[in-house]
Amino acid sequence: DQQVKQNSPSLSVQEGRISILNCDYTNSMFDYFLWYKKYPAEGPTFLISISSIKDKNEDGRFTVFLNKSAKHLSLHIVPSQPGDSAVYFCAASALDKIIFGKGTRLHILP
Amino acid sequence: NAGVMQNPRHLVRRRGQEARLRCSPMKGHSHVYWYRQLPEEGLKFMVYLQKENIIDESGMPKERFSAEFPKEGPSILRIQQVVRGDSAAYFCASSHRGPSGGTQYFGPGTRLTVL
Numbered sequence: 393d394q395q396v397k398q399n400s401p402s403l404s405v406q407e408g409r410i411s412i413l414n415c416d417y418t419n420s421m422f423d424y425f426l427w428y429k430k431y432p433a434e435g436p437t438f439l440i441s442i443s444s445i446k447d448k449n450e451d452g453r454f455t456v457f458l459n460k461s462a463k464h465l466s467l468h469i470v471p472s473q474p475g476d477s478a479v480y481f482c483a484a485s486a487l488d489k490i491i492f493g494k495g496t497r498l499h500i501l502p
Numbered sequence: 503n504a505g506v507m508q509n510p511r512h513l514v515r516r517r518g519q520e521a522r523l524r525c526s527p528m529k530g531h532s533h534v535y536w537y538r539q540l541p542e543e544g545l546k547f548m549v550y551l552q553k554e555n556i557i558d559e560s561g562m563p564k565e566r567f568s569a570e571f572p573k574e575g576p577s578i579l580r581i582q583q584v585v586r587g588d589s590a591a592y593f594c595a596s597s598h599r600g601p602s603g604g605t606q607y608f609g610p611g612t613r614l615t616v617l
Contacts, residue, residue: 398544423602423603424601424602424603424604426605426606428608433611433613434610434611435506435508435593435595435608435609435610435611436545436593436595436608437608438605438606438607438608441605443603481544481545483606485601485602485603485604486601486602487600487601487602488550488557488558488600488601488602489547489550489558489601490535490547490550490601490606491547492537492544492545492546492547493544494543494544495544495545
């Protein structure tokens, strides 16, 4: 039973355009959400987070949107750059538990 | 300010041997998490520890796997009598606070290969 789902295993986006990565969750008890980026043979790197009391958080080229009623969050990257090519994991947490999605592989095309 | 340290980075074991993976959290962090990533799969939570206590081990296999986070020293993930299916990348993360509101910072991982 996947509590955090990233339904797109991969996504290709032209350099300079907007990349939108999506994540759905099922547990309404989750109150903190995070996005991580991972390059091959490295550990995940924290990108951006959002608390359930907010619906948007922005940090430079990265913006996370949270729609609590739909139990959906998304990560927007604009403009997309070649170095953004990586696997992106969303994660949701509550109390003593954190659950990661299976990841979406983002390819930035030249 | 060093990040999360893991060693060794690569570990090769034969079936039946023991594997010990070490994780030193970021300075000031008392919460440690272990994850496993199988090839072409996402991060699977294994265990969450907070200094000398196991808080949640719901992701740990019931046999052969154990974890500790002593008062002094690194956190250890121990796998006894390894089998080929244990081959994976094992990541450790640490945080200043618990999962709710606490951002986890990951180490570079230990890649375990069982021959």
